[in-house]
Structures are given as structure tokens and as C-alpha cells.
Amino acid sequence: MSKLDGKVAVVTGASKGIGAGIAKSLAANGAAVVVNYASSKAGADAVVEAIIAAGGKAIAVQADVSKAEQAQDLIEAAVKQFGRLDVLVNNSGIYEFASIEEITEQHYRRLFDVNVLGVLLATQAAAKHLGEAGSIINISSAITHVHTPTAAVYAGTKGALNAISGVLANELAPRRIRVNVVSPGFVVTEGTHAAGVVGSDMEAGLVAQTPLGRAGQPDDIAGVVAFLASDEARWLTGEVITASGGIR
Numbered sequence: 001m002s003k004l005d006g007k008v009a010v011v012t013g014a015s016k017g018i019g020a021g022i023a024k025s026l027a028a029n030g031a032a033v034v035v036n037y038a039s040s041k042a043g044a045d046a047v048v049e050a051i052i053a054a055g056g057k058a059i060a061v062q063a064d065v066s067k068a069e070q071a072q073d074l075i076e077a078a079v080k081q082f083g084r085l086d087v088l089v090n091n092s093g094i095y096e097f098a099s100i101e102e103i104t105e106q107h108y109r110r111l112f113d114v115n116v117l118g119v120l121l122a123t124q125a126a127a128k129h130l131g132e133a134g135s136i137i138n139i140s141s142a143i144t145h146v147h148t149p150t151a152a153v154y155a156g157t158k159g160a161l162n163a164i165s166g167v168l169a170n171e172l173a174p175r176r177i178r179v180n181v182v183s184p185g186f187v188v189t190e191g192t193h194a195a196g197v198v199g200s201d202m203e204a205g206l207v208a209q210t211p212l213g214r215a216g217q218p219d220d221i222a223g224v225v226a227f228l229a230s231d232e233a234r235w236l237t238g239e240v241i242t243a244s245g246g247i248r
């Protein structure tokens, strides 16, 4: 008996990076998983194939979570395919760095649309289906307290997400739906490669400040999410767990 047997999970932004690691971990623990992607169909299909090859259940579903109708369709696809919904992992997120002089309206709106509005829309759609013992896990960032220069807007989205998660933990508690946050430190992913962080001075500085002395990997985050999704975490709601090798 695995800790997520019989549960159905949606992981947003699971075509690569941390989301792909979370999707594989939830499936390895027995959940049927919906692997959401925005544009990387090949990446999402590869995650689904890996899960099925390991004996698990998964489907890939395209949806831009910052669009209400698409977020709704994503959740409906999960319920249609697997008959229920128990876990939502709001992992989709984008990061771009800009100094105060470089910040534009477009930069602000792009990040807030996906990192904040996308979480609200997916959660709104999921809340209709989550029953007692439902679990929502929001992927924030340790950047809210590491305060990396040029991350004002990105850190702002994640600070907003932490506040929203606390509110929703209280709002959904009467229905016994738990809402928790995992805040990763620096993790090597496709996204941090594309943003030029991997191999940069920023990475070197972050690793130097990390007590456990290395960069994070998606699996370092995935196990924490699988725990929060499970009934082992039944007494935890409104928590922010920093999974960062100790960087604060």
C-alpha cells in the first residue's frame, strides 16, 4: 500500500523541471496524475510515458492556467478521466529578473498572471471537486526571504502566493481541504537553465549561502510535496515549508 493509492492529482506545469519531478513522485506513491503543460507537449508526453513505464497512471493535458476557461477545462479533464480529484499542486510559474530601472508593465503582468492569477483560477476550479482530505500544495520560493536583487516582481508574486495560501487554508478548512506551501531554494531545472541562472554568479552566490552546500534538484522538492499530499500530513494546513538546503 503506497501513501497516495487511490488518489487523483493535478500538477500544473509538469512538462519539465520541478513539476515533472513532482508528477513522477506522486505517481510513484500511487496517485493517478494529470500532467499539465502550457506549450511543451513533448515534455509532458515524456513525463506521462515515464510514469506509465513505471507502472503508474497519467495523462497529459494542455492548459494555460492564467486563462479561466482553460484552468476549468484542466480540472474537468482530470475528473472526467479519473473520476475524482484529491490533490492540486500549483507549480506552474515563470521567473524573469529585472532591476528597478528595467521593470515594465508587461514584465509585471506576465509574472502576476501566471504565478498568482493562475493559482487562483486553478484552485477555484479544483475546489468544486476536492472532497474531505483534499490537499492543495502551492509552489512558492525561498526568494521571499532571500531577497535576491533584480527579483522584485518575481518575489512579489511569491509573497502574494504565500499570503493567498494562508487565507485559503482558513477558508477551505471547514471543508477539511488543506492548503500548504513549499518554498524551494535554487533548483537546477530547464527553467533556471533558460533564465541563465545555472552557471552564473547568481547560482554561485546562492550555493555559497546554502548550508547543505549544493544546488537543489527537482527530487529534493518532490518528496516534500508527496508528503503534504498524503494523509501523513493530515494535521498540517497553512504551513510554508522551505525546502532549500537551509538557505534563509
Ligand code: NAP
Pocket: 012, 013, 014, 015, 016, 017, 018, 019, 036, 037, 038, 039, 040, 041, 043, 063, 064, 065, 066, 091, 092, 093, 094, 095, 114, 118, 139, 140, 141, 142, 183, 184, 185, 186, 187, 188, 189, 190, 191, 192
Ligand atoms: P520550468 O523548468 O521553467 O518549468 C515551468 C513549468 O511551468 C513548465 O512546465 C511550463 O509549461 C509551466 N508553465 C509556464 N507557464 C504556464 C502557464 N501559463 N500555464 C500552465 N503551465 C505553465 O520551472 P521550474 O524551475 O521547474 O519552476 C517550477 C516552479 O517552482 C515555479 O513556480 C517556480 O517559480 C518555482 N521555483 C523554482 C525554483 C528554481 O530554482 N527552479 C526555485 C524556487 C521556486 P511549458 O513548458 O509547457 O511552457
